[in-house]
Structure formats: structure tokens, C-alpha cells
Amino acid sequence: MSTIILLLITGLGLGALYFLVASGLSLIYGLMGVLNFAHGSFLTLGAFAGWELSRRMGGESWGTLIASMLLGMVVGAAVAAATEFLLIRRLYNRHIEQVLVTVGLALATVALFEGIWGTDPIYVTAPPWLSQTTEILGARVPNDRFLMIGAAVLVLLGIVAFLRYTRFGLIIRAGVENRSMVTALGIDVRKAFTVVFAIGGAAAGLGGVLASHYFGYVSPQLGGSLLIFAFIVTVIGGLGSLAGAAIASVVVAVLQQFANYFWGGTGDLMVVLLLAVVLLVRPTGILGKKA
Amino acid sequence: MTESILTVAGLNANIEGQQVVEDVSFEMLPVGVTALLGRNGVGKTSTLRAIMGLIERSGEVTIAGERVDREPTHRIVQRGVGYVPEDREVFASLTVNENLRLAERDSAPNRQLIEELFPDLIARAGQLAGTLSGGQQQMVSLARALVNDNRVLLVDEPTKGLAPLIVMDVAKALERAAQTVPVLLVEQNLQVVRMLAEKAIVLEGGRVVYDGSAEELLGNEALTKELLGVA
Amino acid sequence: MKSLSKLSQRTWWIVGGVLVVVAAILPLLNISIPGVLPGATYTPGTLQLLALALLFASLALSYHLLFGTAGMLSFGHALYFALGAYGLGIVLHETELTLLPALGLTLAIVITAAYLLGSLSLRVTGISFAMVTLAFAQAGNVLVRRNPGLTGGEEGLRLDTEHIPDFFIGVVNTRNLYWLALALLVVVFVVVAWFENSRAGHAVTATRENELRVRVLGLRPFGVKLMAFVIASVLASLVGMVHLLLQSGTTPRATSADFTLTILVIVVLGGVGSRWGAIVGGIIYTLLDQRLTALASSDAIDGLPAILRIPLSEPLFILGTLFILVVLFLPGGIAGAVQRLSTGTSATPSERKLLEEAE
Ligand SMILES: Nc1ncnc2c1ncn2[C@@H]1O[C@H](COP(=O)(O)OP(=O)(O)O)[C@@H](O)[C@H]1O
Ligand SMILES: [Mg+2]
Numbered sequence: 096m097s098t099i100i101l102l103l104i105t106g107l108g109l110g111a112l113y114f115l116v117a118s119g120l121s122l123i124y125g126l127m128g129v130l131n132f133a134h135g136s137f138l139t140l141g142a143f144a145g146w147e148l149s150r151r152m153g154g155e156s157w158g159t160l161i162a163s164m165l166l167g168m169v170v171g172a173a174v175a176a177a178t179e180f181l182l183i184r185r186l187y188n189r190h191i192e193q194v195l196v197t198v199g200l201a202l203a204t205v206a207l208f209e210g211i212w213g214t215d216p217i218y219v220t221a222p223p224w225l226s227q228t229t230e231i232l233g234a235r236v237p238n239d240r241f242l243m244i245g246a247a248v249l250v251l252l253g254i255v256a257f258l259r260y261t262r263f264g265l266i267i268r269a270g271v272e273n274r275s276m277v278t279a280l281g282i283d284v285r286k287a288f289t290v291v292f293a294i295g296g297a298a299a300g301l302g303g304v305l306a307s308h309y310f311g312y313v314s315p316q317l318g319g320s321l322l323i324f325a326f327i328v329t330v331i332g333g334l335g336s337l338a339g340a341a342i343a344s345v346v347v348a349v350l351q352q353f354a355n356y357f358w359g360g361t362g363d364l365m366v367v368l369l370l371a372v373v374l375l376v377r378p379t380g381i382l383g384k385k386a
Numbered sequence: 387m388t389e390s391i392l393t394v395a396g397l398n399a400n401i402e403g404q405q406v407v408e409d410v411s412f413e414m415l416p417v418g419v420t421a422l423l424g425r426n427g428v429g430k431t432s433t434l435r436a437i438m439g440l441i442e443r444s445g446e447v448t449i450a451g452e453r454v455d456r457e458p459t460h461r462i463v464q465r466g467v468g469y470v471p472e473d474r475e476v477f478a479s480l481t482v483n484e485n486l487r488l489a490e491r492d493s494a495p496n497r498q499l500i501e502e503l504f505p506d507l508i509a510r511a512g513q514l515a516g517t518l519s520g521g522q523q524q525m526v527s528l529a530r531a532l533v534n535d536n537r538v539l540l541v542d543e544p545t546k547g548l549a550p551l552i553v554m555d556v557a558k559a560l561e562r563a564a565q566t567v568p569v570l571l572v573e574q575n576l577q578v579v580r581m582l583a584e585k586a587i588v589l590e591g592g593r594v595v596y597d598g599s600a601e602e603l604l605g606n607e608a609l610t611k612e613l614l615g616v617a
Numbered sequence: 618m619k620s621l622s623k624l625s626q627r628t629w630w631i632v633g634g635v636l637v638v639v640a641a642i643l644p645l646l647n648i649s650i651p652g653v654l655p656g657a658t659y660t661p662g663t664l665q666l667l668a669l670a671l672l673f674a675s676l677a678l679s680y681h682l683l684f685g686t687a688g689m690l691s692f693g694h695a696l697y698f699a700l701g702a703y704g705l706g707i708v709l710h711e712t713e714l715t716l717l718p719a720l721g722l723t724l725a726i727v728i729t730a731a732y733l734l735g736s737l738s739l740r741v742t743g744i745s746f747a748m749v750t751l752a753f754a755q756a757g758n759v760l761v762r763r764n765p766g767l768t769g770g771e772e773g774l775r776l777d778t779e780h781i782p783d784f785f786i787g788v789v790n791t792r793n794l795y796w797l798a799l800a801l802l803v804v805v806f807v808v809v810a811w812f813e814n815s816r817a818g819h820a821v822t823a824t825r826e827n828e829l830r831v832r833v834l835g836l837r838p839f840g841v842k843l844m845a846f847v848i849a850s851v852l853a854s855l856v857g858m859v860h861l862l863l864q865s866g867t868t869p870r871a872t873s874a875d876f877t878l879t880i881l882v883i884v885v886l887g888g889v890g891s892r893w894g895a896i897v898g899g900i901i902y903t904l905l906d907q908r909l910t911a912l913a914s915s916d917a918i919d920g921l922p923a924i925l926r927i928p929l930s931e932p933l934f935i936l937g938t939l940f941i942l943v944v945l946f947l948p949g950g951i952a953g954a955v956q957r958l959s960t961g962t963s964a965t966p967s968e969r970k971l972l973e974e975a976e
Contacts, residue, residue, distance in 0.1 A: 130744045132878075185945060191690060194744070195885055195944045198878050203937025210927035210934065269477045269488055275440055276475045280489045280530060281463030323755050323874065326748045334745065360763065367756035371737055374749060378741045402826070 100234035102356055106349030108240035111247030112309060114344035115302030116318075116325035118254060118337060119175075119295020125271035125335025126284075126291050128190045129183060132197040134299055134325070135318030136204040137175050141167035141300025142307040142317055143212060146219055154220030164246070164304045171300020172293040179292035184285065201319070208315035216312035225308060239308050246305055250298050251341055258337070263290050271335050327366055331373050333383025342381060390414055390448075391538045391568050392437070397445035397455075399429075399436035406432040407443070408592035414538070414585075419560070419569045421583035421600055425615045429592040430572045431472050434540050438462060438469055450537060464491065468531030472542040472572070474523045478516025482507055482526055485515050489530035500529045503559045521552035528556070532563055539569045545578055557581055576616065580604055588613045633806075640799055643667065644792035653904060661791040666907060668791070668798040668863050672856050674899030675798075675805040677883040679852035681895040682809050684884060686818065687845040688825030690743075693750030695876040696734075696757045697850035700727050701857025702867040703761060703768055710777040711767075719780070720858060724851065731850035735843050751874060758872040773868035776861055785862055794863045801859050802896070805852050809892060812848055817841045882940050888952025897951055902936075909935055 116138060123131050145163035152159040178200065186192045225242060228235040258264035266287045270277045277284045299318075306321060307313045328347050332339030347366050355362035373380065390413040399407035406429045414420045422430050436443035439459040447455040454462045463469065477485055486500070486507075501508050504525045510518065515526055524544055531539055544560065545553040557578045560569060564582065573579050579586070579600060586603045588596035596603060596613055604610055648658045656663045676698060683689050704723035708714060714722065738749045761768045768774055778786050784793045812818045824838040861867050870876060879902075887898020909932035912918060918929050928934050947954055 124744065128744070130747060182941065182945070190744075192944050192948075194690070194747070195881070196941055198881065199937045199940035199944065201937075202875070202878060202882070203934045203941065206931035206933035206937060207928060210931040265480070265484055265488055269480055269484075272477050272479055273475060275459070276471065276477070277488070278459040279438060279440065279463060279469050279471065279475075281460050281491050281534075282488070283458075283460045319874070323751060327752050330741075330745055330748045330752075363759040364756055367752050370749065370752050374737060374740050378745070 097233035097235075098356070100232050101236055102352045103349060104231070104234070104236045104240050104244075106352035107345060108243040108309060108348075109352065110345040110348030111243040112302055112306050112321060113325055113328050113348055114247050114341055115250060115298045115305065116321050117328040117332065117340040117344055118250065119291075119298045120325055121329045121332065121335055121337060121340040122254075122267070122271075122291045123295050124329065126267055126274065127183075127193075127288055128188075129193045129197070130326075131292075131295070132194065132322070133178060133200040133204065134175075134197075134295065135320075135322035136201055136208075137171045137178075137296045137299040137318070138303035138306065138321060139205070139208055139313075139315060139318035140174055141171040141303030142313045143208065143303075144170040144300070145304035146217060146307060146313045149220065155222055157222050160222055160225075160308075164301055167300040167304035168297040169300070171303065172297035175296020175299070176289050176293040178296075179289050183292070184288070187285070205315050205319060212313075212315065214315065216314040218312045219307045221308050243305050243309060246301060247344075250301065251337075254294065254298075254337060257294070263287055267291060324366065327370050329380075331370055331380055333380030336380070336382040339380055339382030391416055391450055392570065393446070393448040394433075394437065395446040395448075397433065397436055397443060397447065399432050399441050399443040401432065401441060406592055407436050410445075410589070410592070410594055412587045412594060412597055414568055414570055417564075417568055418584050419564050419571050419582040421579045421586045422570055422572045422589065423579065423586055423596075423603075423614055424589035426574075428589040430589055431542055432592075433589065434469070434471075434542050434570070434572065437540065438467070466535070466537035468534060468536035468539040468567075470527050470531050470539065470541040470544060472546070474520075474527040476515040476518075476523045476526045476530075478514065480515055481512050482515055482518070483511040485526050486529060486533055489533050492534045495533045496535065497533065500533055503532070503562060504529055521548050521555070524548060524552075524556060525559070528559055528563075532559075536567050539563060539567055541569055542572045543574060544571075545573065545575050553578065576604060576610075576614070637799065637803055640671075641796065644795055653908070655907075659792075661788045664791045664795045665863070666903065668795040669860075670900040670903035671795070671798040671802045672860050672863065672899075673883060673903045674896040675802045676853055676856045676880055677887060677895040677899040677902075678802075678805050678809050678892060679849045679856065680880045680884050681890075681892060682812065682845060682852070683849040684881070685890040685895070686809075686813055686825075687821045687842055687849075689739075689842065689846065690747045691738075691750040691846075692747045692874065692877050692881075693738075693752075693754030693757075694849070694853055694880055695872060695874070696750075696754040697727060697731060697853040698857040698860070698876070699757060699761070699867070699872040700730060700850075701854030702861040702871055703774060703857075704854070705858045706774045706776060706861050706867060707767055709780055710774075713780070715780045716782060716785075723858065724854065727851055727854040728847060731847045732843070735846035735850070739839055739842055739846065751877075754872065754874060754877060758869065758874075761869050761872050768869075771869060773866055775866040776864075778865075781862070794859070798859055798863065801855060805855070806892065806896070808848065808852060812845070813892075817844055821845050882936065886940065886943055886950050888950030888954075891950075891952035894950055894952030901951070906932055906936070 116134060120131060120134055123129055145167045148163045148166050149159045152162065182196045182200065183193050186196060225239040226237065228237050258268055266277060266282055266284065267290070270284050270287055274284055303318065306317055324347065328343045329340055331347065332343030347369065350369060351362035351366055354365035358365070392414040395411045397407055397410040398405060410433055422433065424430055432441065435441045437447050439457060439462055443455065445455060446453060449462070449465055449467065454465065477488070480488070506522060507525055507529060510522070515523060518526065528544065541560065544556050548556065553575060560571065561582055563569065571583065583600040586596065586598065586600035587594060588603070590613065603613070610616070643658045644664055646658050649656065654663050655666060680694050683691050683694060701723060704726050705719055708719040708722050712719065734753050738746055738753065741749060762770055764770070784790050821841040824842060857871065883898040883902045884895050886902065887896070888894030913930040913932055918926055921929065943950055949956070
């Protein structure tokens with residue numbers, strides 16, 4: 096029983112990381128039709144920014160942790176908005192070329208990060224509480240899981256509130272459904288593009304800082320390895336659906352944890368298998384709109 | 387002669403490499419309803435979409451004396467063009483109210499007119515547009531255009547697929563709208579055309595084949611049959 | 618007009634033939650191109666590099682069939698390259714088969730895998746297809762890393778030379794491997810050209826342009842797409858097999874997403890939709906990669922201030938940036954640029970269109 100609780104909560108923690116990456120991917124894809132390969136780099140940069148801050152301020156304090164999370168969000172948002180503004184926008188509506196540009200950006204930035212910070216993992220320090228455990232129904236759960244889950248829930252609520260209560264949110268929801276009709280109502284939908292990139296980048300940047308605590312290190316490859324699972328999550332959840340991304344994040348991560356534990360480390364393969372099954376049964380994903 | 391609010395000259399448009407609008411030229415009446423007619427697939431919808439900049443196009447489109455054929459869709463709309471697309475295209479996952487809010491460009495939107503014309507919608511303000519009936523969705527779509535003070539309305543088959551009673555509701559709403567803003571109306575229901583339109587333009591294979599009085603066209607059974615395939 | 622285009626088609630084949638002959642006698646010549654090649658053309662080091670360039674050209678051609686011709690943006694093409702390399706390596710290691718039968722067995726495995734995974738991936742189109750192929754490739758990556766007993770894990774798999782003919786083994790025989798790579802390039806080129814001009818090839822191109830029209834014509838887009846997918850995968854696996862022989866082994870990098878992206882970069886640099894572009898892209902990429910790596914560790918770079926030194930010492934940074942610039946400013950890649958120069962036009966709508974359709 097305690098093992099199951101542990102796996103479940105750890106899965107939720109990992110799922111929280113997936114969600115922080117996948118939410119932005121899914122929104123960006125839903126509104127703009129762009130598959131953003133550079134999203135992993137937003138995450139990695141957020142993680143490095145957080146680490147640079149914490150090594151200057153002393154990583155053991157809560158203040159530093161919170162500051163580094165905020166910094167990760169700001170850096171992620173800024174870089175993402177700049178990416179949209181400088182690169183993606185020039186290729187308006189040319190989706191394949193937009194994907195290609197993000198591929199180039201991903202390759203170039205990972206190489207740049209390696210040049211700056213080296214290829215080896217850099218271990219991070221955190222408030223001691225995070226590496227302690229809390230007992231829940233007999234399971235000793237590492238505390239950092241709760242940080243991941245709490246942050247992801249806050250981000251989810253924040254994005255939902257933004258989408259529901261702001262004019263940009265209204266435009267984004269409408270645009271995901273039918274972008275050309277939004278322009279036919281006299282709205283310059285491109286302004287919303289920069290906004291979704293910024294939101295996605297902020298979530299990814301925050302995800303980067305959290306991931307560095309979940310895995311215990313930062314490396315230039317951090318974003319890329321999470322990105323692939325985030326892609327799978329967005330396809331399973333349904334491209335463009337935030338709720339789908341949230342559900343699929345949890346399903347994928349929990350499945351991964353259980354398979355790794357009970358079926359001899361087959362977690363990653365099970366996830367791909369799940370993807371195959373979803374494609375066979377429901378090619379649009381759990382909550383995806385019909386193609 | 388008063389200047390036409392919307393003039394189209396030598397308009398061409400392509401969809402997936404196929405020319406669907408070919409050298410189309412016409413002028414709208416400065417007031418009232420101008421009908422754009424033709425059998426299915428002759429390019430009426432494409433003509434409207436080309437005017438709106440929703441598909442690749444070339445040629446001249448002038449709104450109130452200003453060329454707009456190189457402008458993006460949202461700018462054209464901001465010049466005072468209301469567009470009611472074929473098949474309504476309401477945002478199904480948004481509420482009625484959100485659909486209207488999204489459309490509001492003016493600082494003082496005509497909510498009152500909407501309330502008068504479509505009282506039903508106000509009662510259903512919080513309902514998801516996707517759960518409305520076809521007629522109600524059409525009213526949302528019309529309301530999105532009427533909520534602003536436009537200089538011209540482009541309306542594409544507003545009565546398509548509606549029950550006869552509702553067809554008349556929609557026609558009356560259009561008649562009312564046309565008192566204040568000129569309307570370019572694509573319509574298959576000739577009864578509605580008779581009731582509303584003074585001028586008619588007929589397309590065939592992407593080209594204009596008739597440009598003149600609506601009454602004369604519809605009064606001539608043989609011509610109507612030849613151009614529209616129905617009497 | 619028709620005879621003219623036929624003639625020019627013919628001319629191209631002749632030019633190609635001459636180039637192949639020139640390439641074939643290179644190992645017998647003593648040509649040095651300082652700054653491009655590490656040594657004279659007969660030296661094993663240079664031949665190794667040139668053979669690698671030819672392999673990348675072949676691999677790019679196979680991807681061209683997938684992306685340029687059939688419009689399928691796959692992010693998992695490396696999987697089939699890796700399947701060829703690891704498959705052959707493992708068969709040679711685990712069985713007593715000699716090279717040719719081992720090759721045949723590996724091919725059978727590749728065809729089965731490509732058919733199954735292709736059928737599954739093609740249930741979705743566009744961006745979803747890209748993500749799904751990426752996921753399958755990732756699963757391959759995991760399998761390779763998690764089974765060190767079979768694949769050598771992170772260390773990679775060394776070629777078991779016991780059952781390999783002597784003329785493919787050792788530094789002195791590099792030129793035989795070079796000729797093998799050249800022969801493979803010719804084979805891949807002919808297969809790709811044949812497919813593109815076949816009925817299925819026309820159908821698959823039409824599918825890219827307008828899937829609906831193909832359905833109306835009574836053709837099944839799924840069938841021809843799957844055929845293109847399987848052929849491209851088989852060609853990639855052949856490249857993987859020769860790569861295994863040339864490098865005397867293979868590493869998990871062959872299964873990585875980065876490797877697929879590299880192939881994509883090559884094809885786009887060369888020019889999407891152009892066979893020659895893919896070949897030129899493959900060769901230029903390989904040489905550039907090698908040169909940039911040499912540059913990265915050169916003294917000239919070492920002396921620069923950090924803000925220049927760090928980016929310039931990362932070959933992938935330069936390539937990635939170059940790639941972005943090509944996508945933004947040079948639609949149609951190298952092939953497109955050459956064509957514009959030779960015909961003096963600047964219009965590029967067809968090239969743009971090609972990329973648009975590739976969704
Ligand atoms: N999305 C599309 N893809 C391909 N062809 C289209 C598309 N939309 C319209 N067409 C073609 O364009 C032509 C004109 O269509 P349309 O403008 O919708 O005609 P109308 O509104 O007069 O019925 C038709 O031949 C139709 O088949
Ligand atoms: Mg129509």
C-alpha cells in the first residue's frame with residue numbers, strides 16, 4: 096500500500112512537470128498550429144537562470160527558491176515572447192517553416208548552453224525540507240513532490256482564470272476553435288500569439304526550475320528529455336486542449352512510475368505503447384477536437 | 387451619383403491552386419440590399435471571403451473609396467465591415483455573451499438593437515453557443531455583425547438550413563439592419579431575395595453573368611431558370 | 618517544349634553519371650583541397666570522410682522521399698537508420714550468418730517494423746504524425762540504452778568482424794567501403810527517382826497537394842503513403858548498415874531525436890523537394906560539420922573573447938543558426954538558390970508552397 100501511495104504521488108509530481116511543459120505546447124499548437132521544438136530550451140534556460148540565482152544567493156533559503164522560480168518564469172516568458180516576435184511571426188501561417196525554425200533554435204540553443212555551462216550535470220541545492228520526506232498513509236514521500244504538484248495546480252488555475260476572465264483569454268479560446276473567424280471579427284489575432292508564447296514560456300521556465308529540484312541537477316539536455324514526454328502528453332491529451340494536457344500528464348507520469356516499479360523499468364516503453372493505443376482507438380486524443 | 391460603399395473590380399481568387407473567382411467586378415447599392423446569387427459552387431462564398439481577405443486574392447476591392455485588397459482581414463473589418471459567414475461559424479465553446487463580447491469593437495456597442503431583434507439570445511446569454519439550435523446560432527452570427535456600427539454588411543446564406551418560420555425572422559432582422567447599413571447578401575431562398583433585394587448580381591463559374599435589377603431578374607422566369615436553375 | 622524538358626532530364630542523368638565516375642576514381646587520384654578535405658583523396662582519412670558524406674547524402678535522399686515527395690514530416694527517421702545499423706550489428710554478433718544473409722535478415726526485420734509502425738503513425742497526419750514518429754523513435758532510443766547486453770548500451774555496439782569479408786576490414790580497405798557507399802548512393806538515387814516517377818509516386822505527390830482529390834480519383838492515400846514510408850525506411854536502414862561497416866560500430870546517438878533533426882536540417886539546407894539538393898546538402902553538411910569541429914578546437918578560436926569563443930566553439934550552434942537563416946531567408950535551400958541564380962528569377966512561391974503542403 097505504501098509503495099502504491101509513493102508511486103502515485105511521485106507520478107503526480109512528475110506529471111506536474113509534464114504539465115508545465117505540455118500546457119504551453121498545447122496552447123501554442125491550438126492557437127497557432129505551431130509545434131514548438133524550442134520549448135525545451137525555454138525550460139532549460141529557466142532552470143539555468145534559477146541555478147545562477149541560487150548559487151549567488153545561497154540555495155538553502157526559501158526566499159531563494161521562490162525568487163528562482165519567479166526568475167525562471169520571467170526568463171522563460173521573455174525568451175518565448177522574443178522567439179515568437181522575432182522568428183515565428185515572420186513566417187505567419189507557414190506552419191512547417193515555423194516548426195523548422197524552432198528545430199534550428201532548439202539545436203542552436205542546446206549547443207550554446209553546452210558552451211556556456213558545459214555538458215555535465217550541475218547539482219543544485221535546495222531548502223533542506225525539500226529533500227526530507229513526509230509520511231502519508233505509511234509512505235515516506237519526498238517533499239519536493241508536493242512543491243511540483245502545488246506549483247502545477249497553481250499554474251493550471253492561473254491559466255484557466257486567465258483564459259476565462261481576460262479579453263486575451265477570450266481571444267485565445269476563440270482562436271483555438273476557429274482562428275480565421277476571430278480575424279473576421281476585426282481582431283488582430285497575432286497579438287494573442289505573443290501572449291500564448293509568453294504564457295507557455297513562463298510555465299516552461301518555472302518547470303525548468305522545478306525539474307532541476309526534482310532530478311537534483313541542471314544540464315543542457317534537461318529540456319529536451321522532458322520535451323519528448325510533453326509531446327506525447329499533448330498528443331494523448333488532444334492537441335490544443337489544456338484540460339486534456341492536464342489529464343494526460345498525470346496518466347502518463349503515473350503509468351510511467353508504476354511500470355518502472357512493477358514491470359522492470361519499462362516505464363518509457365509503456366508510455367509509447369499507451370500512445371499507440373490512443374492513436375488506434377482515438378486518433379484525436381482524449382479531449383482533442385475532430386481533425 | 388453617390389459613391390458606392392463597396393466596389394469590386396477584376397477580383398480573382400484561388401483555393402488550393404484552383405481559380406474559384408475569376409475577374410469579378412460589381413458595385414453595391416449605397417443603400418438597401420444587393421443580392422449576390424448563383425447556383426451552388428459558382429463562387430459566391432469565395433467572392434465574399436476574397437473581399438474579406440480570408441483567401442488569397444488579387445484585383446481591386448474598394449470600401450468607401452479606399453483600396454483594401456492588400457490589407458489583412460482584421461483591418462478590413464475595422465474599417466466597418468460586418469461579416470456573417472456561411473454556416474454561421476459561431477464559437478461553439480464560448481457562451482452567447484462571449485461570442486458577442488468578442489465581436490464588440492465600438493466603445494458603445496448596439497446591445498439594444500440586439501435585444502430588440504433577438505430577445506431569445508439575451509435570455510440565453512450564458513449558454514454555450516454550440517448547444518444552440520441552428521436558427522439561434524444564426525442569430526448569434528448576425529448579432530455579432532450588428533452589434534457594431536458598420537458601413538457595410540456581407541451576409542452569406544443566413545437562411546440556409548433553417549425552418550420556414552425562422553427564415554422569416556432572419557429576413558426581418560436583415561430588413562431592419564438594411565435600413566441603416568447597406569447589405570451584400572448571398573441567398574438561395576428567392577422569396578427572401580424578392581422581399582429584400584433591389585439589385586442582383588449573378589455568378590456562374592466564378593464570373594459575373596448578370597448585374598441589374600433584382601425585380602427584373604426574378605420577374606423573368608426563363609432568365610431565372612437559366613441563371614439560377616430554379617424558378 | 619516536351620523534348621526540351623526530356624533532353625534536360627537526360628542531360629541531368631548524364632551529368633550524374635559523369636559525377637559518379639569521377640567520384641569512383643577519386644581514391645586512385647592524389648588531389649588535395651586544403652581547408653575542405655583533411656588530406657589527399659587517396660588517404661584513408663579523407664576517404665572515410667568522403668564515404669561518410671556519401672552516406673549522409675543517401676540518408677538525406679531517403680528522407681527527401683518521405684518529406685519532400687510524400688509531404689510526411691517525420692521526426693523518427695533515425696529509427697530506421699539505427700534499426701539497420703544495430704540490426705545488422707546484432708545479427709552478425711549473435712548468429713553465425715555471413716554478411717549477405719545477415720543483411721537479408723535485417724532487411725526483413727526493418728520491413729516488418731516499418732510496415733507496422735508506419736501503419737500506426739499514418740493514422741494521424743501533419744503535426745501529430747511528427748510527434749508520433751518522434752515517440753516511436755524515442756522508444757527505440759530507450760530500448761537501445763536499456764539493453765546493454767545486446768546493444769552495448771551507452772558504449773555503443775562494436776562491429777563483429779568475424780563474418781565480414783576481408784576487403785571491408787581495416788584502414789587499408791577504406792576505399793572499398795567508400796566505393797560501397799558510392800554504390801549505395803547510386804542505388805538510393807535510382808530507387809527514389811523510380812518511385813517518384815511511378816504511379817504510386819505521382820499519387821503520393823497528389824496526396825500531398827490535395828488529399829481529397831486523390832480520394833475522389835479512387836486512390837487510397839493511406840496505401841501510397843505507407844509505401845513511401847516503408848521504402849524510405851528501408852533505404853535509411855541500408856545506409857545504417859553501411860555506416861556500421863564504415864565506422865566499425867554504432868552508438869546510441871544514431872537513435873536519438875537529434876539525429877533525425879540533423880537529417881531534416883540537411884534536407885532543408887539542400888532544398889526541400891529536390892533530389893540533388895538532398896545530396897548536396899548531405900555532402901556539404903558532413904564536410905561543414907567536420908570543418909566546424911576542427912575550427913572549434915583551433916587556436917584562432919581559443920584566443921577570442923568568451924562572447925565569441927563560446928558560440929563559435931559549438932558546431933551545432935553554428936549549424937542551427939545557419940539553418941534558421943536558411944529557413945527565413947533562403948526558401949528552397951541551396952537548390953532553390955542555385956536555380957534562382959541560373960534562371961535569374963527571384964520568385965519563390967512554388968518553394969514556399971511545397972513546404973506549406975508538406976503538412
Ligand atoms: N475548401 C475548399 N477546398 C477546395 N475547393 C473549394 C473549397 N471551398 C470551395 N471550393 C470550390 O470553390 C468553388 C466555389 O465555391 P464557393 O465559393 O463555396 O461557391 P458558392 O458559395 O457559390 O456555393 C467550388 O467549385 C468549390 O468546389
Ligand atoms: Mg456558399
